[in-house]
Amino acid sequence: MFRGCAIFVSALALASAAAQNAPQTPAASQSGAKSYPSETVQTGAAVFRQYCSFCHGRDAAGGESGPDLTRSHLVTRDVNGDRIGPVIRNGRPDKGMPPFELSDQQVGALVAFVHTQQQNADANKGGRKGVDVADLQTGNVEAGKRYFEGAGGCVRCHSATGDLAGIASRYQGLQLEEQMLYPRHARSKVTVTLASGEAITGRLAYLDEFTVGLVDESGNYRSWRTRDVKYKVDSPVEAHVEQFPKYTDDDIHNLMAYLQTLR
Secondary structure, eight states, X not given: OOOOSSOHHHHHHHHHHXXXXXXXXXXXXTTOOOOOOHHHHHHHHHHXXXXXXXXXXXXXXXXXXXXXXXXXXXXHHOSTTTTHHHHHHHOBGGGTBOOOOOOHHHHHHHHHHXXXXXXXXXXXXXXXXXXXXXXXXXXXXXXHHHHHHTTTOGGGTOOTTTTTTTHHXXXXXXXXXXXXXXXXXXXXXXXXXXXXXXXXXEEEEEEOSSEEEEEOTTSOEEEEEGGGOEEEEEOHHHHHHHHGGGOOHHHHHHHHHHHTTOO
């Protein structure tokens, strides 16, 4: 649920138009949908633009990786955020959607925006918009490189000549931007410290309340009872999630432009 395409301004304009055109009297529906104050819808549009429109499209009508929320059964059955809210806060990791720590006001505004978009879609049948390739090619390469090496902190974990070498050949368009914002298949590392003081680092293979397991550099699986050791997990996905609210629109456009040069 994150926005990474170069269509932020148009998304906000569409959302504002939706707010202005939304019916001003409550409209009965299966979900008890109603009209919302235009200010609330516009606030929701801004939140949606930052966190959601990357996957769910500029008008909540679906992108190349996220479903069309205007046709969502969950949205239709939602009443005052009782279904949308838990999805926002808990995420759907199995489908590549991370959880988001948003305030009650932000969640309420998102609910208002999504319901308004659904009402407008029902009233105006037609094709759905998605993500155009040209939308991902508007950033400044040099500014993106500066962000990568500086304010973005990307070089703490990545290297243009190391793990990211040739990434623009492996991923194109929206797939590349998805990897930039939320690398679904990134593997976590773990360091286990034994009672003797010996530290063992490897790829995290298993972790629950009782057991921590890893695959070491030799490819061997090793595990310990959590009560017998100390361990620290290094999750690259978490770093990307923490970066979400720090991005500006330009940061995303420019960083994407720079990554597209790494072939």
